[in-house]
Amino acid sequence: MANGFVDKATIHVIAGRGGDGAVAFHREKFVPAGGPDGGDGGRGGDVIAVVDDHMSTLMDFRYKRKYVAGNGMNGQGNRSSGRDGESLTIRVPRGTLIRDKATGGILHDMSDDAPYVIARGGNGGWGNRHFATPTRQVPRFAKPGRAGEDREIVLELKLLADVGLVGFPNVGKSTLLSVVSKAHPKIANYHFTTLFPNLGVVYVSEGVSFVMADIPGIIEGASDGAGLGHDFLRHIDRCRLLIHLVDVSGSEGRDPIADFDAINEELHLYNEDLAARPQIVAANKCDLLGDDREPIERLKQHVEAKGYRFFELSAAAHQGTQELMRAAAGLLAGLPPVLRYEPDYVPPEPVIDTSEALAIEQCDDDYWSVEGPWLQRLLQSVNLGDYESRMYFDRVLREAGVFARLESMGVKDGDTIAIYDLEFEYQS
Structure with missing residues (x-):
């Protein structure tokens, strides 16, 4: 737009990845059988929008389009958790609307002073100390950190004037x-x-x-x-x-x-x-x-x-x-206050494409990890505290061939299946 006034910009924001959990065992003199003590990975940094009343246009976003927060650090031994990633703050003029580029829906109206988290950092992975059980006293695996949210957003300035x-x-x-x-x-x-x-x-x-x-x-x-x-x-x-x-x-x-x-x-x-x-x-x-x-x-x-x-x-x-x-x-004096925009309701993305690749890994003799993009969406769309929802979750996994793949890889009844933060005991 002419004369340096820019009132619309598209940017790419990437929150930090969570750090990986550590596989470590306690090492101390006179303690020959120290247990697992791997620390958790740090959480990835968020991308946060805040209002800056010294800004009047979106010119700053014309030449810089990518904004990346810091990654969490990996866990260490001795139950030491990794440091959280540094969050990234993006300053915008008051009155800026934040829209999701994919849907066009309004995510937030930056008209007040409250900060808004545009993209959330990924959780840190668990260290191996979390996986010790009476039958698995020496877990030699840990969970990796999760990726942070990655999205394209549109910033749209609507001036605040009476x-x-x-x-x-x-x-x-x-x-x-x-x-x-x-x-x-x-x-x-x-x-x-x-x-x-x-x-x-x-x-x-x-x-x-x-x-x-x-x-x-x-x-x-x-x-x-x-x-x-x-x-x-x-x-x-x-x-x-x-x-x-x-x-x-x-x-x-x-x-x-x-x-x-x-x-x-x-x-x-x-x-x-x-x-x-x-x-x-x-x-x-x-x-x-x-x-x-x-x-x-x-x-x-x-x-x-x-x-x-x-x-x-x-x-x-x-x-x-x-x-x-x-x-x-x-x-x-007799009119309502300046218009504020409410976020648009964006329905959860339907789980339809179960053909997307899955990563199945046997982490230990009786512990399996299953991950994939559509599984994340599935977990977000079900309430596992509800019986009907659990049955739906089980049916989708079976119809997608998840259990068949596990069985072909040698899963046994009683093994633990981990789908991100959800863990359950496998029964054929």
Whole structure:
């Protein structure tokens, strides 16, 4: 996006892998039969998003796309656990939505100060001390650490503003923002001077203020992506109130009423909820008309017939601006707070492709490890405390040929089968 404003970015985040458990045995003078004392692997680091109020764009993510947290360290002897991997913190502007690229669903709305774990680190593997039993006193195996979550996400910035200034290009939105706040947007007499949203705080009176955003000019077809299109319409989504500026002077050779209707039609096409948002209409550049009030009265009659409040102003001459801001503050006092997005429910991935490769390993005479991607998904989708769910789990394993493979490799009744953190005794 032009002028360094980036409001959408796709990044790849990889949480740390858990460290492997250790195979070790106690070594101490005068203790000839020390038992297993292999320590557990450390947990992999998380990838965590936090809000940074000093950031206003997603520019930092344009050139760096991959973010990797630290791996957990392997366990050691003497029951020493490995150190946890270092978590990686990603800073984003307030108002950033985090979406899952694969589903498009919203994972989190970074509008408050709470950190959000985008990708969780893998658990560390158990050391061999966990596998000692009365019949297996010298376990010579341990569990490897699990991989951390690996996902692609989309960061999408939706500015947090109470009021959004909308209108055609060059109707005076940037001028109005500069007059009523301390913002310093670029101002010039040509279309699309504003190529990225500007924010300003409007102080109406003691204890009464609000944030206003100057949204770059909307043109016909914006809802379909024309002009600056969707790039900036998304920034109005959170606004509680819209101030619709119309150039009543016709200085651009356009009809003010046609402009007003065209912008509202684009809002409606983009998002019906947005079109229904409370709106104040302000006829700007009234000073250019001199004593000719006919265009003002004509626009006022059209606007008020549609139920909107109407104000006259000349932002450049500082005329009517304070009255408009007081009216906006009065309306905001009775409106709900700035929109926050709730995470989308993403149903668990169905277990359908049981043809994916499985890794089956005989770790000891009576201990077997079975791992594979679809088994992880299966475990996440069943409640093993429920009888019907356990029967479903057993049936899927049998139909996928897991037990047949174990039997062909020599598994015996009474052997322990480990599927990740789940362990059970095999019975044919």
